[in-house]
Structure formats: structure tokens, C-alpha cells
Amino acid sequence: MRVDGREITVSGSLLQPLTRRTNDILRVVLSGLFLAIVIFSSLITRNEWVALEQSISQIVGVLTPTQANLVYIGYGIALLALPFVILVGLIVSRQWKLLGAYGATAAIAGLALSVTGEGLAAPRWHFDLSERLDSVTSQFVDDPRWIAMLAAVLTVSGPWLPARWRRWWWTLLLAFVPVHLVISAIVPARSLFGLAVGWFVGALVVLAVGTPGLEVPLDGAVRAMARRGCIVSALTVVRPAGAGPLQLLATCEGHQTAAVMELYGPHQRGGGVLRQLWSKVRLRDRETAPLHASMRRLVEHRALMAIAIGQLGLANTSTISVAALDRGWTLYAHTPARGTPINEHSMPVGRVWEALRELHDCQISHGDLRSSEITVADDTVLFGGFDKAEYGTTDAQLRSDIAQLLVTTTDLYDAPSAVRAAIDAFGKDTVLAASRRLTKAAVPQPIRQSVRDAGAVISEARDEVKRQTLVDEIRTETVTRFTRSQIIQLVLLIALVYVAYPFLSSVPTFVTELRTANWWWALVGLAASGLTYIGAAASLWACADGLVTLRGLTVMQVANKFAATTTPAGVGGLALSARYLQKGGVSPMRATTAVALQQSVQVLTHIGLLIFFSTAAGVSADLDRFVPDAAVLYLVAGLALGLIGTFLLVPKLRRWLSTAVRPRLQEMIGHLTELAREPKRLAIIVAGCAATTLGNAFALWAAIEAFGGDTSFITVTVVTMVGGTLASAAPTPGGVGAVEAALIGGLAAFGMPAAVAVPAVLLYRVLTIWLPVFAGWQVMRWMTKNGRI
Template sequence: MRVDGREVTVTGSLLQPLTRRTSDILRLVLATAFLAIVITTSLLTRYDWVALERSISDVVGVLTPTQSNLVYLAYGIAIVVLPFAILVGLIVGRNWKLLGAYAAAGIVAVLALSVRPDGVAAPRWHFDVADQPKTFLSQFLDDPRWIAMLAAMLTVSGPWLPARWRRWWWALLLAFVPIHLVVSTVVPARSLLGLAVGWFVGALVILVVGTPALEVPLEGAVRAMQRRGCTITGLTVIRLAGRGSLLLSADCDGDGKSIELELYSPNQRSGGALRQLWRKATLRGGETAPLHASMRRVVEHRALMAIAIGDLGVANTTPLAVTSLDRGWTMFAHTPARGTPLEDAAEMMLVARIWGALRVLHDQYISHGDLRAKKITVDDGAALFGGFDHAEYGATDAQLQSDIAQLLVTTSALYDAPTAVRAAMGVFGKATVLTASRRLTKAAVPKRIRDECGATKATLAEVRDEVKLQTGADEIETETVTRFNRNQILQMVLIVALVYVALPFISTVPTFFAELRTANWWWALLGLAVSALKYTGAAAALWACADGLVSFRNLTIMQVANTFAATTTPAGVGGLALSARFLQKGGLGALRAATAVALQQSVQVVTHIGLLILFSAFAGASADLSKFVPSATILYAVAGILLVVLAAFVVVPRLRKWLVATLGPRISEVLRDLRELATEPRRLVLIVLGCAATTLGGALALWACISAFGGDASFITVTVVTMIGGTLASAAPTPGGVGAVEAALIGGLAAFGVPAGVAVPSVLLYRVLTCWLPVFVGWFLMRWMTSKDMV
């Protein structure tokens, strides 16, 4: 590279990866969304759109055909000259790299609207259509391919053109909509499609080819440092621009020293702004720094914090210059980090000095915010800090406590938890460390800290336990740092799902309440009482599967809460997850808890099938069960899907590895538990009886509901119907099997001769007693168990 007559050597690649060009990616996403909206609205509201456009054109289209042709002539000349004017501008500006992309975008946009199943379509004219301008130029401009070509070319060349040119030319192109409405009755919907296609093609070409912002202004950086008295003779790329800045090492002529240049691209602004907004939305005000308006403000803040911390003598770099460069880039020049990285100098005696350096910052109400090991160096036995991207002057108590929690995690990973906690208390005192340790959670410790240290939830708990041990505290209540957590989001989603799936039931409420006037409430109360067998039986079975290691009382309460989680998630997966979570909180390991749940579900399936066969045999062959059997098409479709899924797990190595590594141990554990159950008759009988009570409890509740409305169905008949309905509920994609269960139960009762006037209200009452009422009770129980840290 030649700068002002001097040769400056550049070593390394400067090309930014495609995945980090956030501005170009955002442009492509917006173009894709606009194209999808245009196509969707054209398909859904095409006739309404045409009628609306024609009505507007009839109102504003006041020009005569002669006047329309003159307007079209003037606009047509301007719009036809536009691509040639851009081409001349590119040639004069010597943007040779752009010419190929410019031509490719135009050609691709035209072909995208020209290709038909029977080949490439020629332009379609409509000289014979009444009330249309008849000149060739006006007919040519009505072709959406011309609009698409211009939009693609403008999109590609826009970043390379002056802002004033770009605004005027886009305004000229978009003027086709009002001109169409004023001078003719041609509906501009197809022209809008051409605009959307052209923008999409141009955005895609820009992502591949790049924009001027991707060209690193090294010449400007060299000249800026020369004004600071540093004549750069060579540049070496240390890190490509991506999540962080482009980092270069620069050799200065004369003094033999080297400096580091950090160049921030305008492509990085989107990601930075989104991260700031996300932190503002999720964390409380005291947890986050004020928003930065631009990338330049971010860089300036970092440089100013480096100066302030450098004045305290605990910074490992010295800022040299901050300046704006061409094409929206910003440069931050500083000296290289002094000292040895902490990871390479993890001597036991250094831990106290690290905490002492942090105390120097906190005494001035300065927080660092990014206390990873690679941001800390050791120089002549002194601990020094670098980075300062997240540092704050005038930090809040929450930010200072976050620093202590971060450094506890970092030093515990480098040394050990007792040493880290002892050194922290020696510098800050027991009370301060105890308060800060409340933030030793996954939500409070930033992900970058946890990833570098390999800190898991168990690791954080270990450090927290060490703080309890050394401070003598009985318990450390974890700090809630987020405005909303994962559990709250999950509960909100479950409530929305519950309202959604309850809509079919709500529509039948008036009829249902009218039928309730004739019901025998003693039978209804009996149905509610016997439905408790479901929860008691499920709790007994799971308690036996967990070897009695958890409280049976709490397990029974959890089964009621489980109704909420199972009903508001498809196939009851929320209930399974809640059961496993409860067992883990009760002291079982993650694998053992999952195995216990899987064992209980396995025995439940076997028991369910066994009871179904038994009661079907008692019911006899006289009943019409065809309503329970899906059609052959559905059976073939389900079989085909299962075969495809099975083939995928066999053929795809990653899926096969996941199957062996994840499900293999659990299946082996279940089989081993089943073998152990065969040698423990009492435990096996308890599990089977619990599973049977779960099934028969629902059958008894439905039988009581039928009796409440005067039905005379036998218990054996009702049991068969209930078990088949339960099977459909587990297979239905709707949460809680809503819709499928009601239809199966009503159809099953009708197959056994129960009148519709009895079957419909009986099933609805049964669902109220066994589904909806427990769901609302389960909501409060789940919140109570959450507050007690049981789930």
C-alpha cells in the first residue's frame, strides 16, 4: 500500500466474513420481508387491490390521453436515462469493481420476472386496452421488469454514490406509483412486485460483492497516526473485524515501537445497538450502562475510561488517538497491553493483588464489567486491567457487585474457590462479598465470563457455597437481576396457549350451562372425588420409580400442578419436564430423574394397553368401534413419517450420535430398572397399581358424570371409551388433546349407544372436573412450588 509516496507493507487479510456484515444482512432481511409481504398481499387481496387502485385512478386520473402521453414521455426519458447516468458516474468515479455487480444485478432482476415454465417471456404490450397511453415508451415503462432492473441497479450502486444523488434517484424511481394513478388506469401492483424483486436481488448482490464500508481505510489511519507523530511503516492484521473490531499491529518508524490500531466498521453498529437494547429490555436500569448513540460514542467512551483508569495506575494500555475515518469507520489507537496475560501467570500470590487492583477502581466508583482472565495482565507483580468496553464511571452498586461476582468466578477458575473467596474477603470484607455473591447465578454473571471460565450452574453454586462457609451465612438468596426470567416467559406462553386451546370449549359454555340445570350434583361431586385417584396413583407410581427418595405429599401436589403444564403443552411434554425438574430438586441427579420419569411412563403405557385389552374383551364385539380407528390415509401418512424420521436418525451421523449419546444411556437405565423391578415384587405392584389407578380414576369420573345426566352406560364401556380417548389425547398435536379428546369420548359413547343429549354434557362436565378445574388449581400450585424452590 502506498501512502503519500511512502510504501507501507500490509500483512494479513482484511476481508470481513459474510456472517459479520450486519448492515448488509439487515438490508437483505428487510428486502426479503418486503418481497414476501408484496407477494402475500397480491395473492390474498388481488381483486380488492385492483378495485381500490382503479377507484383511486378514476378520482385522480384527470389528464386526457394526450396529456398522459406527454407526462409519460417526460418521465420515460428521465427514467430511461437514469441507469446510463449511474453507469457514467461509476466510470468517472473509477469504480471498476462495481461494474460487474451492477450489470449482474440488472440481468438477474430481469430474468427473475421473465422466466416462465415454458421459457423466457417476452414483453407484454396492451395497445388494445382502452384508456391506456398508446406510445411505445409508456407501454415499455409499464413492464415491471424495467422497474426491477432499475431497483436492483440503484440498490447495488447506492452505497457507492453520493447521498444526494441516491435520494433523488430513488425518488424518481418511486414516482411511477403516483404517475400511474394520475395518467392511466394501469394498476401499479405488478410494478410494486418489480420494485420488491429488484430490491431483493440488489441486496443479495451487495451481500456477496460488498460495499465501500467493507474497504478498510488504511490510508486514513496511517495519515491520522502520522499527525500524532507516529510514521507507520508496516501493518499486521491480528484479528478480523467481526464481533469485535479489526485489530492491527502497526510498526512506527524511528523509535522501533509498535502500537495497536482498532478499526470499527459501520457494519458493527447494528449488532451493538441490538445488544444494548436487549440488555435494556431484560435487565433492570441499575444493571446496564446508558445507551450509546453511535459506534463513535462507544469508542470514545472506551478511550476515556482507559484514560481514567490509567490515571489510577491499573490500566495496561495507554490511548493514543480516536478519530473518524472515511466510509464510516472509527479508529482507536493505543499501546499494546503491558505485562503477561493472567492465564500464563496464575501464581497463587497474585490473587490478592488482582482483588486489590479491583478495589482501586471501586474506590473511585469505577466498574470494569468484563473481568475475564484475558482482560487482566501482570506487570512486575502488579495486576493491570484492559478492555474497558463495559467499564463505567460513577457505577451503581449493582455494577460494582457484578464486578465482584465476575472476579470470584474468574479467580476460582484460575486458582480455586477457597483461595478466591478468602482473597476477596481480605480486600472487600465479608459483608460486601456476601452481598455480591447473591449474583453468582447464570442470569447475573455475563455469558462471556461463564464461557471463558467454563462456569456451569454447579460451578456457580460451588463458589456460593464457599462464600457461605467462609462467612458463616446460613443461606444466600440469589439476586433477581432481570425484568423477566425464563420461567416467567414460559408461564406467559403457557397462559396464552391455555386461552387458545380453551376457545372451542368456551364456545359450548352456554349450552353446557343450560344442561347443568338437569344434572344430579351428588354424582358430579362423586366424579370430582374419584378423579383424585389420578393424581394419587400417578404420585404413587412415580414415588416408587424414584425409590421413595422424595416426599410423597409434595409429589401428589406436584401431580396437580403437573396438570397445568401438561395441558398447555402438546403431548404433555411440559408435564414430563416438570416431573423431572421436581425429582432433581428433590435430590436426584438429572439422569436418574429422567430415568424415573421414563420408567413410570413406560409402565403406564404397558398398564394402559393391558387394561384396554382386558376391558375390550369384557365389553364384547357388539359395539361399533370404527369411529376410533383413523382412516387408512392417516395411518399410511403416520407410518411414512415414522419411517422418514427413523431413516434420518440412521443415515445422518449427527442425529445418530445424538441418539446414541443422549437416549442410549436413558434407555439402558430404563431397561436396567425394569429388570430390577422384576426382582422387587412389592415395588412393581405399587407402580402397576398406581398406573392403573391413574387410568381407572379417569374412567370412574366419566362414569359418574354420565350418571349425573341420567345415563346408564356400564363401567366397562366407559373405561374402554376413556382409555381410547386418553390414547388420542397423547397423540393429538393440541395441548392437552383439546378437541381430539372431546370428539373421541363423545363418538365412543355414541358407538356404545349413549344418546348425544347425555354424552355431550357428560363429556364436557368430565373435562371440567378432570382438566380445566385442575389446570387453574395447578397454576397456583406451580407458583407456590416455584416460590418454595421445589421446581
Template sequence: MRVDGRDIIVSGDLLQPLTRRTNDILRLVSAGVLLVIVVTSSLITRYEWEALERSISEIVGVLTPTQSNTVYLVYGIAILALPFMILIGLILARQWKLLGAYGAAGIIAILSLSITGNGIAAPRWHFDLSDRLDTVASQFLDDPRWIAMLAAVLTVSGPWLPARWRRWWWTLLLAFVPIHLVVSAVVPARSLLGLSVGWFVGALVVLVVGTPALEVPLDGAARAMARRGFGVSALRVVRPAGRGPMLLHATQDRSADHADPHEDVAIVELYGPHQRGGGVLRQFWRKLRLRDSETAPLQTSMRRAIEHRALMAIAVDDVGLASTTPIAVSALERGWTLYAHRPARGVPIDECADQTPVARLWDALAVLHSQQISHGDLRSKEITVVDGTPLFGGFSLAEYGASEAHLHNDIAQLLVTTTDLYGADEAVAAAITVFGNDAVLAASRRLTKAAMHQRLRQSVKDPAATMASARDEVKRQTGADQITTATITRFSRRQLIQTVLLVALVYVAYPFISSVPVFFSELSSANWWWAVAGLAVSALTYVGAAAALWACADGVVSFWSLTVMQVANTFAATTTPAGVGGLALSARFLQKGGLGALRATTTVALQQAVQVITHVSLLILFSAAAGASANLSRFVPSATVIYLLAGTALGVVGVFLFVPTLRHWLATAVRPRLKEVVDDLVELAREPKRLAIIILGCAATTLGAALALWASIEAFGGDASFVTVTIVTMVGGTLASAAPTPGGVGAVEAALIGGLAAFGVPAAVAVPSVLLYRILTCWLPVFLGWPIMRWLTRRDMI
């Protein structure tokens, strides 16, 4: 490469890998949002659009039909030539790989607007304009399929086009809006549809095929470094641009003024458009997730972020603790940004920890903090040692005028790094010697996964164990009873879970709320003593469930606490599909009660297994007791449905057996858990008393629900045997576990009402009876379960 009369040797692979860049993802999301808005607004306000079109046509329609056709014909010639000009430009530039994407985008855009219910035709979203545009060329160019094709090919070829061409061609395409206004043929719904479809198709094609290598402005980088006194003679590509910047190693001719060879070498980082977009998203995510005191002000561009990094390197170098110094920062062509700096001096700390006392690292950090500078990224790779003096590098997260939160975060990060290198006792002792008990104790509250960023956690061998050992050592050396975790995020995990549960509760309660007026109109004829009896019986189901889980846990946890937890369990199970929230809450409660994670999960699985066995056994028993008079065939699906379900089950089994990944998952994850449950069942068979408690508890859960429904029917004067009500209840419970809605809302009510009607219970009795039953067994426990779950949370029981 020749730059300004100098020959520069370039080695290595400059070709960037095909990648789904951040800008490509954002472009597709933006195009999808625009398409949804255009289609939705056009369908909802179609008549308003037509009225607006006619009114605008009357106001701005100043040209005669002949003048309109002339203007439109001149524009048509330019717009017709546009795709062929792009095609010729790609061929002349030898962009052969792009031609396939170019053609695919154009064809998909045309077809997407051509396929209708009546065959291949253009959609007619507009009123008749034949009196204004009467030429074939005008009607053809007014077709939204043509606009969509142009937008698609322009989007696909945009990354390879010169910026000036790209701006001019997009301006030419978008000019159809004012031209339509001038010729009094404005059709915004149809035109915007074509534009949004074309943009979305082009963005989708770019995301699928990936963005090939953009031209790297190495000549601009060499000129920027030359202006800073570093005359580049050779460039070697160390790493092509991907998730991070393009990294190059630059050298200049040995100068007599530079006695240190280190002065003739530079590290060049080139940040492209992908890194700029990704950096904005990362900043935005940090700002959204973390509190203001934890995050720095947003950088408006990649250049500003790099300038901040270079300025922080200069500030740290002023106190003699920077391992590198910047050479040049410059904005280059096509959205690239240059950051050139000296190579890091010294030996990485993880290679010389034996020769470097840990106290020196803490002394160096104290010097930084005395200048109110925080580093923010104290990994071992960012710390080097020169003649026994620790130096810092990186500075991408450093802050000048740092807040107390940033300073404490530095202490916590160095605690993790030094604990991994030196051990917890030496690291904590040195930290307390330099910063004191109060500062180290406050910083140790940040020894959590949320406070330590991912790169720092990955730099140590076992981050969880390292943070735990450092935290325990801080407690031991400071004499603290406990260390409360610092809240650094705007929303804790607990708050997010509670918010999701509340939203789910509103969602599942909506169908019930809509039927409340009808239900209250029937309450005047209800027998309230039966309703009270149903409430008492439904309360006994929680005692039965608690007894079963208590026996499965072998009496390790408190029976009374388990009973209270069952009410909160109803809230969690109802607001999540298939009741998974209730299972998770039970496992969490057992863990807090002293069981290990694996043992708690196995206990819940055991209780569920016995519950299923008991449920099926009772269903068979009561079905046999009901006999032929119950006409149980109405609950049996048709042969076709049974064959379909059996075939689907066999297909799923075949997929799991023949796909290696799924087969490995079954062998390593599912089989050990299943074996533990089977072993527990075998062990239970040898303990009759414990087995009896579990079976009776599970049976009380099922039969208690049936008794509550039977009492509800009696409250409204119904006449149904307890046996038939039990069968209907168990069928409804089965549907509740299989329904995709939280708590089986909708499916359970429909199944119970239909089941009662099948057994001769009139709808006037079945509907209010089922609603009363659901109030007693579902909605009252749900609304009581929310404050109970908050109470258990405050007492650290879940």
C-alpha cells in the first residue's frame, strides 16, 4: 500500500468475516415495526385514508392531466433506470456474491405484494385514478410492487454503494411522495406499503446472507498516525473485525531519537459500524438495567467513547500508573474510528504474582482513588508489573471524578482478582490495610454476579466460589455478622418475578371478571351454609397437600410452614402455565428449609409422582363405582384422536431416541432424576406409615376439590351424586394441568360445566356452581396467596 509517497507493507487477512451486525439487526427490527404500523393503520383507518387522499388531491391538484402525465413520465424514466444503474454498478465493481442477494430481494418483494386470494395480482388499496394517469408507463410505475422492489434492492446493495450514490438514489426513490402530491395522485397507504415491504425484505435478506467485508480505510489510519509523529512502515493484521475491533500491529522505521524499541511499535484498533451499533446497545442496556449511580453518562458516538478511553489513559499516565499511552484517535471514512496506542508495558500480573506482593496492587489502586479515578475493569489481563510497580491498562470503563459506587466497585473487582491470584486471606488483609474496614465491608456487598461484569467473572477460574470465599473472609476479618447484598440494578429479580406474576394474574382473572354480573344475579337463590361447607372443605386440601410434601421431605421442614406455603403456592401455580410456578415455589421453600437443591427438586418430583398415581387410581375407582349409568364413553375421545395422539407420542419418542443431542440430554439430565424418583418410591414402599401419609394427603387434595364442587352444586339446589362430581372434578383437574393458560383458566370452567351438563345437571345450576367452586378453590387462595408470598419473602423462607 502506498500512502503519500511512502510504501507501507500490509500483511494478514483484511477480509472481515460474514457477520450479523448490530446495525443489520436494528435495521430489520425498524423495518418490521414500520411495516406493522403501515398495515395496521391502513386497515384500521382505510376510509379515513381515502378521504384524506381525496381532500389532498383537491387542494394540491394544480396540474392538468397532460401536465401530470408529463411530470410523471420524466420521473418514470429516472426511476426505471434506477435498478439497472445499481446492477451495472455492482457488475463493474465485481460484486458477484451480491448479485444473488440483489435478485432474491427484488423477486421476494414483488411476489410478496403479488400473491392474493384471487391469484397473482397487485393489491388495490386506492381509489380509481384512471382519469389522472392514463398512460401505461404511469400506471406501471404507480404499482407498489415496483416501489417495493426498488426499496429492497437499494437496502441490499446499500453497504457496498458509495455514500453519495446511496443518498442520491434513496432521495430519487422517496421523491415519489412529493411527485404524487404535485400530480394530484397521492396514495399514501399503497405507496407506504410498497416502501415498508421492500425495506423489510431487503433488511431480512441482508441479515440472512450477512454483510461482507467493508473496505478498511488503512490509508486514512496511516495518515492520522503520521500526523501524530508515528510514520507507519508496516501493518500486520492480528485479528479481523468481528465482535470486537480490527486489531493491527504497526511498526515504524527505527529512529535514532527512540532508544527504546517500544517507541517504534503501536497497537492499532479500528472500530467499524458494527462496533458502533453494538456499543450503543450495550450502553443503553446498562443504563436500563443498572441504577444511575452505577453507570457513566451515555456516549453519543463511538468516537466519543474512544476519546474518553484515550483521555482516561492520559490521566492515569499522569500519575505514573498507565501501562499504555495513546498515539492517535481519529474518525475515518465509511464510519470507521481509529484508536492507536503503545503496547502494554510490563509482565501480566498472573505471570508474576509470586514475585509481586499483593499489597502493591492495593497501593496502586489507592493512588488512583486518591485522584478520584475509577478503573472499572480490574481483570488480571489489564494489570501488568514493571520493576515491581503495578500498572493498569484498558480504561474503557474508567471514570474521572468517580462516584462512591464506582470506587467501591473497583475494590470489589480487585478483591475478586487478588483472591483468585493470592488467596482470600492475603487479598482481604491487604485491602483492609490500605482502605480500612468500612470501605472494604461496603465494597464486599458488591461481590455478586449482578455487580461483577461478565468479562471479570470469566477471568477467574471459579467466580462463584471466589466471590463467596472473599465475602466470608471479609466477614471474618472485619467481625461483621452478615453482609447484605448491594442493590445495584433498577429492578431486582424478585421484583421482576412479582411483576410478571401480577400481570399474569390480571390476564387470567379477566374472563372471570367478565362473568361476575351473571354470577351475582344467581347468588340470591344460593344456600350459604353449603358455600361455607365448601370453603371449609377446600381449606382442608391445603392441609393434605402440606402433609404429602412434608412426608416426602421426611419431616425435615415445618408442617405448619408448609401448610401456609400451600396458599402462596396456589397464587404461583395459577399465574403460570401448567402450574410450573407452584412447583418452583415448593422447591425453593424446601431449599430454604435446609434441603439441598437436588434433594428439594427430587422431593417435589416424588410428591407429584404419588399425586398422579393417586389421581389415576381414584379416577379408575370412581369410574368403576359409577358403572354404566354414568355413560363415561362421552369423556373418551374418538379413535381418530387417540390414534393421532399415539402417533404423535411415538414420533416424539423416536426423535428423542435418534437425535444424539436429545438422547444425551435424556441420559445425563432426565434419567438420573427419574432414577432417583423411582428409588424413592421403592423406599417409600418399605415405610408404610410414611407412604400412608403421602397417599392420604394426595387423596385429600383430589377428594377435597370434589367435595367443594359438590357443596357448590348443593348450594344452588343441584342434584348430582358425589361419585359423578368426583369424576367431573378429576377430568377438570387433568385439563387444568394440560391447558396452556395459567391455572387452566377457561379450559377448567368449560370442562366442568360441560361435564356436569353431560350428567344431567342443568346449565342454570352448573354455571353458577362452577363459578362458586372456582372462587372457593382458586380465586380466594390466589388473592390471599399474594400477601402470604410477600410475607414468606420478607422472612427469607422462599
């Protein structure tokens, strides 16, 4: 390479690999949205668009019929020649590899619009020139297949050719819209559809085959280095451009050491912006740094942070130059990293933590404390990277640094020495607060990927912090605005509200029906609801070996109703039960085991009762209407078998089953085995769990009798247990919406009219949920005030 009269040797390949840029992904998304909009407008709002086009044509359509024909014929000839011009352009620019993608894209787009219910429909081009706009060229302009082929080949060839050609060709293709308006014609919906299909097909092909990077402006980079006193004599490619920058090693004349040149291409900007926006959306404000408007600002920030940290003597690189180059490239040049990696050095772990403390004393956070970004030179710990470093940072980012270094040093050294050094450098309270971030969500993915077993290392560090700070539990800190489970719950909640709305809208009817209800039966249902608290208290009392009083547990169950109903899946009730047992003198491990044992027996009892009463209901009632069709059952069975096969074949899922699920199942089976050796205790637990299920069923049966319904207790029990199963699976607190819909639908399946089923179910929910919730709130406040929970 020759720059300003000097010959510079370039070693290595500058040819950038095909990459799937962020622009390619966005193109697919936008083309898909455009296709959906075209389909929607064609099917629903086409008449309005035709009226609008007619009114516009009357204003701008000033051409005579002869002039309109000439314009249309000329435009049609240009559009007919366009694909051949593109083909010649590809051949002239010697884009031989693109010719296959060019032909495949055109074929896919054309065939996609040629498929009909009777097979492939060939174009019907003819040469009848008797009509005003019925010419050979108009047949191509109005044929959606031709438009689709043009849009597809333009899309797939655009990234390979000069921008000027691409802009002119797209302008020519899209001109069919104003041309139709000028000649007082309506834009054919099929042409717009062909344009949308062609763009979408071309975008998919571009995403599949990848696009080339732009030519690297090495001459500009060499001149920028010369302005900083580094006269480059040779360049060696260290890493080609791709997901990261193009990295070169420059040999400077008259300098002892070389310089590292990092060139960031224009196609990397989109991905960086999207990652920043995603972090802003996903993480809380205190967790994220200000947005960088461009790649240049991001590179400048990194260079300035290297200068600031270098003044403290803690940076392993020094900034040489930052410059904006031609064609959207940005140069960041710095000295090579000094020292040896920390994982190859026997530096004491305390020195690493002291270096981080020096950074934090100046209110600087690093943000990426992987072992690869930490080096040792002359017995001094140095940091590199600085992509995520911040000056004047927040306390949350400082705590994140401590959590990251806990993970890294635990992996490099061991947990006891790493935690001990962290406490010596920052203090017990600071380390304890930072350890709340030792979770998968709070530890950044690059840090987790840099250690041997992220889950085990994080757990080891948390356990060691608990041991050295003498705390029983470290409460997890929430760093995200939302979690995956919350998104799923929101989607399910919207679906459940949609399903349950017709039933909830009948509340005014329920108020009217209450005037005709038999209140004695309502009192019987309320008493049956109270039986469930005694049963739950008795089962938990037996699971805890009678270490707490049965009376206290019964009172606690009332408060438990409030805690379980106001939290999804009843997790609040489980936590309250464990907390009450701990306050009663039961150890935390024993309390958790007792609650888990009760839930396990409750599930098994529920399943046993469901099988028993379903069998009884099948004999005494028409259960066929309540059972799905055989096709649905086969589909569910097939999906279940497929899911089991997936878990057994995928190594990661199989490892999760063996490391996370199997130990818990073995523990539960062990507890149940020990319980089977104590028949008296087992009988109390099973009886209590059965009382809980049957008490709810009896309450619903009483509510049905209150409104004059006539059905058997067996039928009501089956419906109640199905509703209880939905309540445990529904993401809404207390299963609101899902339970009502399931109970009303179940009663209707057994032939009960809606005039009885709807008010009976609503009365049942009032007796078993809403009245106990208000009472449980007061009981919970009383227990909190008296220190019982």
C-alpha cells in the first residue's frame, strides 16, 4: 500500500468476512411489517385507499390520454430493462459470487406469487394494444411477479454495489406509484403486494448469505497516526473485522514499541445502539450509563476513560489517537497492553482488590472485570478495556464492580481468600450489599462466560459472603425492570382477562340474584370454608412434628389466605408459613422442609381425590362432555413425549434435569419415604390435606344449593378440583378470572344452567376468597404487630 509517497507493508488479509449486520436484521423486520400492512390495507381498507387515490389523481393527473400512454410506455420500458441493467452492473463490478443469489432471489420471489390453489400460474403477457394502458410494458408494470422480482434483486444486490446506483434504481422502481397518479390511474394493490413480497424475500436472502463490509480506509488511518507522531512503516492484521473492530498492529518508525490500531466500521454502529437501547429498556436507570449517540462517541468515551484511569497509574494501555475516517469508519489507536494476564501471575488477591478500591475512590467504575482485562506489570495491578467504564458513576455500578470481581477472583483464586480480600478493601457492609448482585441476572454475561462454571462460582461466592459476614440470608437485588416470567405472566393475564370478562361482567346480575338466595346454605358454605383452615393447620402441624401449637397455626392460616391470594401462585402463603414456623422456634431448614412436605402431600392427595371422584362422576354423570376429544388428547400426549425427548436429547437440558431437578425429586421422595414409616403422622397430614380440598368442594355445593341448583356432591368435587388446579397454574393472584371461568364452564358441562352456575360460583368465591382475604389482612397486621411473623 502506498500512502503519501511511502510504501507501507500490509501483512494479513483485509478481506472482511460476510457478516449479518444489524441493518440486515432490521431490514427483515421492516419488510415483514410492510408486508403485513399491505395485506391488512388490501383486505380491510382498500376501498378507502382507492377513494383517496382517485381524489389525488383528479388533482395531479393533468396529462392527456396520449401523453399518459407515452409516459407509461416509457416508464414500462425502463422498468423492463432494470433487472438486466442490474445484472450488467454486477458483471462489470465482478461480483461473481452474487450472481447465484441474484438468480435464486428472483426465482423465489416470482414463484412465491405464482402459486395458486391449482398449482403454478404462468404470466399471461400478450401484445394487444387496443386499450389505453394495455400495452406490453404495462403488463410488466402491473404484474406483481415482475415487481416482486425487481424488488428482490434490488434488495439482494444493494449492499454489494455503490450507493448511487442503489438509490437511483430504487427511485425508478418506486416511481410506479406517482406515475399511476399522474396518468389518472389507480395504483394496483397487486403491485404493492408484489413490492412487499419482493422486499421481504430479498431481505431474507441477504440475512441468510450475509453482506460484505465496506472498503477499509487504511490511508486515512495512516495519516491520522502520522499526525500523532507515529509514522507507520508496516501493518499486520491481528483480527479481522466482524463482531468486533478490525485490529492491526502498526510498526512506527523511530519508536521502540508498536501501536495497536482498532478500526470500527459503520455497520457496527447499529448493533451498538440497539444493545444500549435494550439495556435501557431491560435494566433500571441506575444500572445503565448514558446513551452514546454514535460509534464515534463510544470510541471517544473509551479513549477518555483510558486517559483518566492512566493518570491514576492503573491503565495497561495509553491512548494515541482517535479519528473519524472516510466511509463512516472510526480509528482508536493505543499502546499494546502492558504486563501479563492476571491468570498467569501469582499476584496476591488482596492487591487486585486494592487496585479496584483506588478506582472507586475516584468514583470510577470499570464495568467489565474479566480476568482478560486485568494484567500485572512491575508488581502493579492494571486494568484494560474501558468499554463500559464510567466517571462519576452511581453506587449501583460500583457495587456491580465488586460483584463482578468477586466472581472473577473466586474463579482465579478461591472463595475464602477472595471474599476476605474484598472485605479488607471495602468493608463488610459494602461487600454484603454488593453480594446481593451475585445472581445470573445481575452478573453480566461476559463475566459469566469468562469463568469455568458461572452458576457454581456465583453460588460459592454468595455462600462464602454469608459465612464471613455472619448472615443467614442474602436478599437478591432487583436490577431489571422486568423478568421473563413477568412477561409470560402479563401475556397470560391479558388472555385470562379476555376469557373471563364475560363471566366477570355478570357481577351486577349476581347482586340481583342475591335477593333470592337461601342464606342458610350460604352460612353452611362459610362454615365449610372454615374447615379448610383447620385441615391446612393440622397437616402443617404434623409436618412440623408438633413443634408449634395447632391453635396458632389455625390463626396463621387466616392470614395465610391473604398472603396466598394477593401473590401469584400462592408464593406469599408459602413464605408466610415458613416464617411463622421459624418464629415459633423451628430452624429455617426444618421450616422450609415442613412447608415443602405439606405441599407435596397436598399435591398427591389432590391427584388421588381427583382420580377417585372423576371415576365416580364417570359412572353417575355424563363425563364425556367434560373430556377433550381424542385428537386433542393425542396431540397433548405427542407434545408431552416430544418435550420429554427434547429434554433427554439436548445436553444442556439433560444436565439441568440431573443437576437441578433430580436432587429435589430425590429429597422429596426421601421425605415421603420417612413419612410412610409413621402411619399416625401420615394419616393426620393426608386427612388435613383432604379436608382442605373437600371443604372447598362442600362450600361450592352449598353455594349451588343456595340458588336452588340440583347436582351431586361428586360432580361438584370434580369441578372444584379442576378449578383449584387452574388456580395454582394461573399467574393472577388467587387465580382471579381463571378459576371463575373454569368453575362456570365445568358446571355448564354437567348441564347446569348459567342462571344458577354464575351466581353460585361468584358466591363461592366470595365465601372462600374475598371475605377471608379482608379478615386475613387484619389478622396478618395483628400477627406482625405482635412479632409472630
